[in-house]
Amino acid sequence: MLNLQSPLSRKLTAFVALSDADLATLARFDRRRKTFHSGHEMIHEGEVNASAYILSTGWACSYKILPDGDRQIVDFQIPGDFLGLRSILFRTADHTVEAITRIEASEVLEPDLLDAFANAPRLATAVLWAASRDEAMVVEHLVNLGRRSAEERMAHLLLELGARLHLVGLGDEAGFDCPLTQYHLADALGLSAVHVNRVLRRLREDGLVTFQKGRVIVDAPARLRDLAGFDTAYLDQTGPLLR
Amino acid sequence: MLNLQSPLSRKLTAFVALSDADLATLARFDRRRKTFHSGHEMIHEGEVNASAYILSTGWACSYKILPDGDRQIVDFQIPGDFLGLRSILFRTADHTVEAITRIEASEVLEPDLLDAFANAPRLATAVLWAASRDEAMVVEHLVNLGRRSAEERMAHLLLELGARLHLVGLGDEAGFDCPLTQYHLADALGLSAVHVNRVLRRLREDGLVTFQKGRVIVDAPARLRDLAGFDTAYLDQTGPLLR
DNA sequence: ATGCAGGACTGACGCAAAGCAGCCTGAGGC
DNA sequence: GCCTCAGGCTGCTTTGCGTCAGTCCTGCAT
Numbered sequence: 122m123l124n125l126q127s128p129l130s131r132k133l134t135a136f137v138a139l140s141d142a143d144l145a146t147l148a149r150f151d152r153r154r155k156t157f158h159s160g161h162e163m164i165h166e167g168e169v170n171a172s173a174y175i176l177s178t179g180w181a182c183s184y185k186i187l188p189d190g191d192r193q194i195v196d197f198q199i200p201g202d203f204l205g206l207r208s209i210l211f212r213t214a215d216h217t218v219e220a221i222t223r224i225e226a227s228e229v230l231e232p233d234l235l236d237a238f239a240n241a242p243r244l245a246t247a248v249l250w251a252a253s254r255d256e257a258m259v260v261e262h263l264v265n266l267g268r269r270s271a272e273e274r275m276a277h278l279l280l281e282l283g284a285r286l287h288l289v290g291l292g293d294e295a296g297f298d299c300p301l302t303q304y305h306l307a308d309a310l311g312l313s314a315v316h317v318n319r320v321l322r323r324l325r326e327d328g329l330v331t332f333q334k335g336r337v338i339v340d341a342p343a344r345l346r347d348l349a350g351f352d353t354a355y356l357d358q359t360g361p362l363l364r
Numbered sequence: 365m366l367n368l369q370s371p372l373s374r375k376l377t378a379f380v381a382l383s384d385a386d387l388a389t390l391a392r393f394d395r396r397r398k399t400f401h402s403g404h405e406m407i408h409e410g411e412v413n414a415s416a417y418i419l420s421t422g423w424a425c426s427y428k429i430l431p432d433g434d435r436q437i438v439d440f441q442i443p444g445d446f447l448g449l450r451s452i453l454f455r456t457a458d459h460t461v462e463a464i465t466r467i468e469a470s471e472v473l474e475p476d477l478l479d480a481f482a483n484a485p486r487l488a489t490a491v492l493w494a495a496s497r498d499e500a501m502v503v504e505h506l507v508n509l510g511r512r513s514a515e516e517r518m519a520h521l522l523l524e525l526g527a528r529l530h531l532v533g534l535g536d537e538a539g540f541d542c543p544l545t546q547y548h549l550a551d552a553l554g555l556s557a558v559h560v561n562r563v564l565r566r567l568r569e570d571g572l573v574t575f576q577k578g579r580v581i582v583d584a585p586a587r588l589r590d591l592a593g594f595d596t597a598y599l600d601q602t603g604p605l606l607r
Numbered sequence: 608a609t610g611c612a613g614g615a616c617t618g619a620c621g622c623a624a625a626g627c628a629g630c631c632t633g634a635g636g637c
Numbered sequence: 638g639c640c641t642c643a644g645g646c647t648g649c650t651t652t653g654c655g656t657c658a659g660t661c662c663t664g665c666a667t
Contacts, residue, residue, distance in 0.1 A: 210496050215598050263505055264428050315627095
C-alpha cells in the first residue's frame with residue numbers, strides 16, 4: 122500500500138498530480154527514519170555529500186555563520202518541511218541546519234533523489250515547486266530585514282510561523298506552541314537578544330501578541346496582521362499546476 | 365543546428381548533461397525575442413499568468429513594494445539570468461521585475477515551460493538547480509541585511525555583481541560598468557539613498573572601491589573582500605551533477 | 608537661454624537599536 | 638542543601654542610520 126499520508130507527498134501533490142509510480146518512489150524516501158537530539162547539527166556548512174531530510178516531528182533552523190561569529194538564521198523548519206536540498210544539489214552544503222527540539226526525520230540520500238528525478242520526472246517538477254515556495258519565504262524574510270521595523274519584523278515572523286503550523290495541522294486560531302528562545306528570534310530577525318526582549322514586551326503590553334513559556338498567543342490577530350503588513354499569498358497552497 | 369551558445373543552455377549544461385532533444389527544446393525558448401525600454405515593468409506583483417524571460421542584454425531588478433510604499437530589491441538580473449520563474453510556477457507573480465536599462469530578452473510562456481518539463485525531464489532538474497542557485501544568492505543577501513554593517517553590505521553587493529558579471533564575460537579584473545543609481549543600491553541594501561552616498565564616499569576615501577559615473581573600480585580587491593567577508597562559494601559553477 | 612527634473616552630494620538633528628552591565632528565575636547536577 | 642547555567646528581563650549609554658532640508662551638476666525640453 123502506498124503511503125499517501127506522508128507529509129512530503131501531501132505537500133507535493135498539492136502542486137503536481139503524481140502517478141502511483143511517482144508516489145511509490147516517494148514512499149521509498151520515508152524508509153530511512155532517524156532521530157536527532159536537540160542541538161544536534163544535522164548539516165554543517167561546508168560539509169560535502171550531506172543528506173537531505175524530511176521533517177516528521179520537531180523544529181529545526183538553518184543558518185549561516187559569519188567570520189566574526191555572528192549568526193543569521195535563514196528559516197525555521199517545522200514538520201512536513203524539506204531541508205538540505207541545496208546541500209545535495211551543490212554537493213557541498215552552503216548552510217548549517219540544527220535541531221532545535223528532538224527531531225524525527227527521514228533521510229534522503231543523494232542517489233535516491235537523483236534516481237527519483239531520472240525515473241519520475243514529474244517529481245522533479247514537484248520538488249522545483251516546493252523549492253520555489255521556500256525561496257518565496259526567504260524573499261519575504263529578506264523584505265522583513267530590509268524594510269521593516271523591529272516590531273513589524275517580530276509580528277511578521279510570529280504570524281508566518283502560526284500560518285505555517287496551521288497548514289500542517291499544528292496550533293489553532295488562538296496560538297501555537299513554540300520552542301524558540303529569544304536568541305533564535307534575534308538571530309532570525311537581525312536583532313540583539315536584548316532588543317527582542319523589549320520588542321516582545323511592547324507587543325504584549327499593546328495587547329497584540331504574547332510569547333511566554335513556550336507558547337505564542339495572538340491576542341489581536343487583525344491588528345497584528347496590519348502592523349506586520351502580513352499577506353499569506355506567498356504561503357498559499359494553490360491547486361495543481363500540472364495534471 | 366542547435367543553438368549551443370544561448371546563455372541559458374550554457375548555464376544549465378554546467379550542471380546537468382542535456383541530450384540533443386533537451387537542447388532542441390531549450391532552443392525553442394530563444395525564439396520569442398522582445399525588447400523593453402528602461403523603466404518598463406516586465407512583471408507586476410499580483411499579475412496572473414505572467415511570462416518568464418531569459419535576459420540577453422541589459423540589467424533588471426526584482427523587488428517587492430510594502431504597503432507604506434517602501435521598496436526592497438531582492439536581486440539584480442544581468443545577461444544570462446532567468447527571471448520570473450516563480451511567477452509561472454505560482455500562476456500569480458509574487459514580485460515585480462523592472463528593466464533598469466534597455467533590455468533584450470527571450471520570453472518563456474507557461475505552456476512552453478511545462479511542456480519542456482514533461483518532455484525533457486532532465487530540463488526540470490537543470491532548472492531546479494538554476495533556481496537553487498538563485499535561492500543561494502537570496503540567502504546571501506539575507507545574511508547581508510541581517511548581520512552586516514552598511515559598508516560591509518555595500519562591499520559585498522559590489523563584489524557579488526563584479527563576480528557575476530565576470531562569469532558571463534562582462535567587466536574585468538579592475539572593475540565593471542554599472543547602470544545602478546544610488547537609489548537602486550539603497551533599496552537593495554535596506555539603506556537610505558543619503559546613507560548610500562556617505563558609505564560610497566567612505567569606501568572611496570579608504571581606497572577600497574570607487575563607484576562613479578556608471579563605473580565601479582575595485583581599488584583594493586583583497587581588502588574589500590576581507591571587509592565584506594565575501595566568499596564566492598555560493599556563485600561557483602561546479603561540474604555537472606547528473607551525467 | 609531658460610527652466611526643469613533626476614541624480615549625486617552634504618550638514619544638522621533625532622531616534623531606534625546595539626552594547627554593556629547586571630539581576631532574577633527555574634531546572635539540573637552533585 | 639547549594640552551585641551552575643541557560644534563558645528571560647531591565648536601565649543606562651552610545652552610535653549608526655534615517656530624516657529633513659537643502660546645494661550643485663548635467664542633460665533635456667521648450
